Amino acid sequence: MNLDFFKNNNISVDLAIEAHDIVRGQLETEIPGAVVDRHNYENATVTVVKIVEPQAAQMMGKPIGTYITIDAPAIRDNNRVAQKEVAEILAAQLSSLFNLPENANVLLVGLGNWQATPDSLGPRVVDQTIVTRHLYKYAPEELQGGMRSVSALAPGVLGITGIETAEIIKGVVEKIQPDLIVAIDALAAGSVERIGSTIQLADTGVSPGSGIGNKRTGINKETMGVKTIAIGVPTVVHAAVIAQVTSEHFLEKLQQNPMFSQIYNNLSPDYAQDVINSVLAPFAGNLMVTPKEIDDLILSTSKIIAGGVSMALHPAINAEQYSMYLN
Known part of the structure; x- marks a missing residue:
């Protein structure tokens, strides 16, 4: 698939690594102004894509910035050891993006609709992350060194609240004046293999709902x-x-079979797109698919992200103390 396919079908490419691979495949060479670095771990691969030039940003459809992708298929296997390693990798990568002093004030924002499972990742993460801002004010004796002031918000979605999500967050930001916002959101993948097995970090922020149009x-x-x-x-x-x-x-199988190669040669280049448009017409071309085990995937990934965020923001908190500070 190329970028024209995504544009013709009005599909946003949420993952920078997918946008990079699509553009690189079309160019058949490295993208000028984009730098890629990879690191392999036992249960994960970390790919860092840095977009440093406007030309690369325009070609990939992403703002200039750093995008970190953690690919860990083991997340779907409910492997606790692998999930612990992924959480630790996530914490380390987040720490490299945060660059915060210990006394920083941080706001977590769980974007999405808690009533729709595929879109409930953000609220689920917020529910399992250590928040401490209230302790600084009402119970400072419960705090210890290495803990930051963290507050959290799950603002819902426009269809439920009638208020733009950005407006809600902006109001809270003006009131508590955080040094950093960490926004968690569900994305749309460009391949089924990445559902529930890929985590993307970006220092460019997020556009709520962009993945579903x-x-x-x-x-x-x-x-x-x-x-x-x-x-x-x-x-x-x-x-x-x-x-x-x-x-x-x-079509690849058709082309490889001598009996049907002539049929393949006579097909119009737009044949596949015409068939897809016909099949998806009842949904105006905007049909999203999620696996039936999405409940388990959301549960697993929300725990991993909540653990990674908590470790990155509160380096003094160990696994044994984690549950004590929840809620």
Whole structure:
């Protein structure tokens, strides 16, 4: 698949690593102005994509910034050892993006709709993350060194509140004046393999609902006036992507078979796109797909992200103390 397919189907590419691979595949060379670095761990691969030039940003459809992708298929296997390692990797990568003093004030924002499982990642993470701002005011004796002032918010979605998410967050930001915002949101993947197995970090903030075609005010430094780190996990994939991949594999098999190669040669280049448009017409081309085990995937990934965020923000807290500070 190329960028034209995504543009023709009005599909946003949420993951920077996917946008990079698509553009690089079209260019058949490295993207000028984009730097990629990879590190392998026992249960995960970390890929850092840095977009440093406007040209690369325009080609990839992403703002200039740093995008860190943690690929860990073991997350889907409910492997506790692997999940612990992923949480520790996440904490280390977040710490490299935070660059915060110990007395920093941090606001966590869980974006999404808690009533819709594939979109409930943000609120689930907030529910399991250590918040301490109230302790600083009402119970300072419960605190220890190495803990930061952290508050959390799950603002819901426009359809439930009637208020733009950015407006709610902006009001809270003006009141508590955080040094950093960490926004957690569900993403749309460009392949089924990445659902529930990939975590993306970005120092460019987030656009709520962009993965499913909704254009909302971004949560970033420009709109909030505060440095914003985004954490996202793909929980859905566009049906057109699945249909396109299926069509491509089918046509490849057709081409390889001497009995049907002539049929393949006579097909119009737009044949697959016409079929996809016809199948998805009842949904106006906007059908999202999520696996039936999405409940378990959300539970696993929310625990990993909450653990990684808590470790990064409160380096003095160990696993044994973690549950004591929840709620």
